Amino acid sequence: PNRFFPDVLANPRLKIAHPKHLMEPLIEKGEVSVAPSDIGLVGLGPFMFDSYEPGSIIRLRHFDRYFEYDSEANRLPYLDGIDYIITPDPVAMDIAFRTGRLDGTARGFGHYLTEERRRGYLESLGDDVFFTQMEGGTFRLAFNVLKPGPWQDARVRRAIALWIDKKAAIPAVLGGFGWTSPDISPNNPYKDKKFVVWPKFDLASLEEKRAEAKRLMEEAGYASGFTMGYLTRARQVLGGQFLKDQLAGLGIDLQLQIVDEGEWNRARVSLDYDTQSGSLSVLPIPEGTEGVYGRFSKSPNSYSKHEDTEVDRYYKTLKDATTYDRRVQVWRDLQKYLFVDQTYIIPIAEMTYVVAYRTYVKGLVIPPEDGHTFTDFAAVWLDKGEK
Known part of the structure; x- marks a missing residue:
């Protein structure tokens, strides 16, 4: 048992909208693919689903039996x-x-603002716009060590990690907003800094790291490089191109395998590709990360495809930890094992999500991290009398 299961379950990415009294009869009739949209998207939120015009608009309307009230006993939400x-x-x-x-x-990859687009907003709207920032997802490179190739050698994976100029990814891939390991995000004052996702490692200069990368490649027998594939979504091709350009200097010919969303959702849980970026952000609860860091046979959605039982042992130790300090230490040891000792995954840079609102939008609650949170807008109102 995982005593942090309620925390994991509270993650907004785990959307539970399957009321038994509506779903069970359909499943018993053989309709096993029934989805929440098939029963009207039943939930407990402040707004009800009204209508959906494909490719055009989704309409939500005020739910007059919503359970929350404001401090003056007014029923939420404020918006119609x-x-x-x-x-x-x-x-x-x-x-x-x-x-x-x-x-x-909008909140969503590709729609979050870049530095250039933010400047355009300011130039045209001035004081009529404001910007919010949230910690976002990770730009990464994850290896499929179950597929034959040079990347099955931990020295090769480590060399690639050392070679990549992570800071260069911020303007090139993340639109100018982000930070790199081992820095702590400037955007989240509430995060417990003992639980930062990346421990402090790889602090040498880029020149020193690249010299070590070449040494490791030669030691592994790949001084002349090799060809390696990289699975990437069509809407994230900038990251793939960045890695291709970076790894060329190490003699690695990175072949970009650019796919649409349908193929991406199939391929990322398969063993067909050499490397990939991975999907989704890491959960803020360490005990909830096994789904993306664990073994392939237990979670095909894992970023790296491996069958390392030592990772199982780390997670069991983490779940059995009885003190806060012990949790922190095990979590740090696990990350060092994943990112350094074995280098199954290379965290390159963490995104900062930037969203714009008109200044008349009031009552917003901006999450310190993860754009999937605080999206009920129950306490939001529009004061269009104010510019």
Whole structure:
């Protein structure tokens, strides 16, 4: 048993919308693929699902039996409803926001603002716009060590980790907003700094690290390099191109295998590819990370594809830890094992998510991390009398 299971379950990425009284009869009839959308998206939130026009708009409307009240005994939510305009193209979203069609920009990879787009907002809107920042996901390289190739050698994986110029990824891949290991995010004052995702390692200069990378490649018998594949989503091709350019200096010809979302969702849980970026962000609860760091046979969604039972042992020790300090130490040891000793995963840079809102949007609660949180907007109102 995991005593932190309630914390893990509270993660907003684990969306539970399967009421038994509606789902069970359908499943018993053989409709085993029934989804929450098939039964009207039943939930406990402040807004009800109203309508969905594919490719256009999703409408939510005020739920008059929502359970929360404000400090003056007014029932929440304040808003009559929310219209989510579907804008796959970030440029189209920027135009809609700057022309007044949207009150806020979207949360989602590709839609979060870059430095350049943020400057454009300020130039055109001035004091009529404000910006929020959240800790985001990780730009990473994860190895499939179950697939034959030079990357099965831990020395090769370690050499790649040492060679990559992580700080260069911030402007090149993350739009200028982010930070790298071993830095602590400047955006989250509430995070317990003892539980930062990356312990402090690899503190040598880039020149020193690259010299060691070449030594390791030669020791492993790959001084002349090799060819390696990298699975990447079409909407994240900048990361793949960055890695391709970086690893060329180590003699590695990185072949980008760019796929659409359908193939991505199939391929990332398969053993078909040499390396990949991985999906989803790491959960803030250490005990909840086994799904992305653990063995492939237990979790095909793991970033790295491995069958290392030592990782199982670390997680069991972590779950059995009875003191806070012991949890911290085991968590740090596990990360060193994953990122340094074995280098199954290379965390390159952590994203900072930037979202814009019009200044008349009031009552927002901005999460310190993870853009999937604080999205009920129960206490939000629009004060359009104020610019």
